[in-house]
Amino acid sequence: MSYAExxxxxxxxxxxxxxxxxxxxSLKAELDKVKEDQRKVSEEAAKRIxxxxxxxxxxxxxxxxxxxxxxxxxxxxxxxxxAWNVSDPERVGVPKDAVIAVEGPFKKVDLQKFPEICxxxxxxxxxx
Ligand code: SF4
Numbered sequence: 001m002s003y004a005e006x007x008x009x010x011x012x013x014x015x016x017x018x019x020x021x022x023x024x025x026s027l028k029a030e031l032d033k034v035k036e037d038q039r040k041v042s043e044e045a046a047k048r049i050x051x052x053x054x055x056x057x058x059x060x061x062x063x064x065x066x067x068x069x070x071x072x073x074x075x076x077x078x079x080x081x082x083a084w085n086v087s088d089p090e091r092v093g094v095p096k097d098a099v100i101a102v103e104g105p106f107k108k109v110d111l112q113k114f115p116e117i118c119x120x121x122x123x124x125x126x127x128x
Contacts (some may be wrong), residue, residue: 066119070111074127079112084125 027037075083085106086092089099098114099107109117118124 003118062119063116064118067117068125069118069121070115073118073121073123074125075123076111076118076127079110081109081111081117084109084117084121 037065070079070081071096072082075081080100085102086094086109087105087107089107089109090096094109094114094117098110100110102108
């Protein structure tokens with residue numbers, strides 16, 4: 001049987017235009033929702049980034065003040081604070097690598113490694 005003699009077989013599926021319109025509307029609504037969700041996520045991320053940048057700026061201000069105080073305080077002696085003796089440095093937030101053991105149970109703070117301790121120190125007095 002030649003190609004021309006084959007019986008005509010249709011593979012056309014009739015689809016309702018209304019159904020197609022409905023499907024397109026549904027997909028458009030889903031796409032709009034995805035876009036809206038994405039916009040909200042982007043806004044939230046931008047707000048968080050702005051908050052982190054502000055916090056970072058604030059920390060930089062605090063750190064620069066702390067470094068200045070650690071260099072000008074009368075109790076800073078060769079980069080070590082002579083005023084504070086801490087028995088449990090980690091409990092008060094002094095990192096291990098900034099602790100210098102001295103005689104007895106107390107420890108001193110290495111200001112070059114942890115000048116932040118000077119930031120809010122009530123004992124600060126300018127060196128004269
Ligand atoms: S500001 Fe406070 S922590 Fe810093 S050196 Fe002076 S006394 Fe020590």
